[in-house]
Amino acid sequence: MKQSPQFAQINRECVACGCCEAVCPKDAVHIILGITAQVDKEKCVGCRKCAKECPADVITMVQRRAVV
Amino acid sequence: MKKKKWYDYLWIAELLYLALGLTNILFAWLGMLFFSIPLLISLFGGGKAYCNRYCGRGQLIGILGGKLKLSRNAPPPKFLRSRWFRYGFLAFFMSMFFLMLFSTYQVFAGAPLQETVTLLWVFKLPWQWTQVDMVAPWFAQFAFGFFGVMLTSTVLELITMVLFRPKSWCVYCPMGTMTQGICKLKHGKEFKAYGRTSQDDCGASEASGQ
Numbered sequence: 001m002k003q004s005p006q007f008a009q010i011n012r013e014c015v016a017c018g019c020c021e022a023v024c025p026k027d028a029v030h031i032i033l034g035i036t037a038q039v040d041k042e043k044c045v046g047c048r049k050c051a052k053e054c055p056a057d058v059i060t061m062v063q064r065r066a067v068v
Numbered sequence: 069m070k071k072k073k074w075y076d077y078l079w080i081a082e083l084l085y086l087a088l089g090l091t092n093i094l095f096a097w098l099g100m101l102f103f104s105i106p107l108l109i110s111l112f113g114g115g116k117a118y119c120n121r122y123c124g125r126g127q128l129i130g131i132l133g134g135k136l137k138l139s140r141n142a143p144p145p146k147f148l149r150s151r152w153f154r155y156g157f158l159a160f161f162m163s164m165f166f167l168m169l170f171s172t173y174q175v176f177a178g179a180p181l182q183e184t185v186t187l188l189w190v191f192k193l194p195w196q197w198t199q200v201d202m203v204a205p206w207f208a209q210f211a212f213g214f215f216g217v218m219l220t221s222t223v224l225e226l227i228t229m230v231l232f233r234p235k236s237w238c239v240y241c242p243m244g245t246m247t248q249g250i251c252k253l254k255h256g257k258e259f260k261a262y263g264r265t266s267q268d269d270c271g272a273s274e275a276s277g278q
Contacts, residue, residue, distance in 0.1 A: 013149060016248055017238035018120030019130075022070075033259050034115025034251030055235040057143040
């Protein structure tokens with residue numbers, strides 16, 4: 001399966017509110033131990049829904065490493 | 069679309085709570101559930117499940133700001149997201165909570181009951197339309213104080229919902245900060261063993277090409 005060119009990345013200021021987890025259409029985001037959200041970058045399709053929803057604005061989209 | 073579960077309708081409980089409190093201040097006591105359940109969940113290993121699933125307030129501002137589009141949907145300012153502000157607000161909120169408990173104690177010790185609800189820690193709203201004679205004065209005093217706390221947080225969450233993203237309140241919600249703090253204390257080592265520390269980016273540790 002072809003992967004999207006980018007995926008979501010969550011920085012350390014995440015408040016683990018779960019907004020990203022709730023909107024992710026691919027079930028690619030989960031709250032880990034009540035501390036932070038984590039993105040499964042294999043599942044992430046880079047749709048940006050989580051980034052738009054995040055009230056703490058801690059989600060950025062990053063390019064996948066080019067496969068040589 | 070994700071299938072709706074029973075807990076997706078807990079925003080109704082939040083509305084019901086506010087309506088009941090406005091009808092009779094003694095219902096404010098029910099708000100203790102909103103205080104104690106998140107703490108118990110995080111203390112007994114449920115992490116932030118309350119914030120993530122069961123928070124009626126979060127759902128309510130999500131509906132108002134998201135579905136009803138009452139939010140500007142702008143990212144909140146940096147200071148609001150900073151750790152200093154979040155922990156500072158928690159400290160301030162808890163100080164006010166303990167002051168409220170102290171005034172309850174004063175009424176218990178014989179001071180007269182103050183039939184006012186304090187909004188935003190400053191504005192004293194007269195609240196004399198409810199009968200509180202059937203309970204001890206201290207019991208009623210706590211209800212007045214606690215409903216003030218709940219109304220204050222509701223006003224703040226609505227203001228930040230309108231100005232910023234719908235769930236901006238969740239960033240500095242004292243309960244959220246407390247439950248995340250409990251999780252950090254409980255699972256800090258486990259979290260580090262999970263392969264990340266708080267200094268790392270949390271999304272994906274692999275090089276991203278940037």
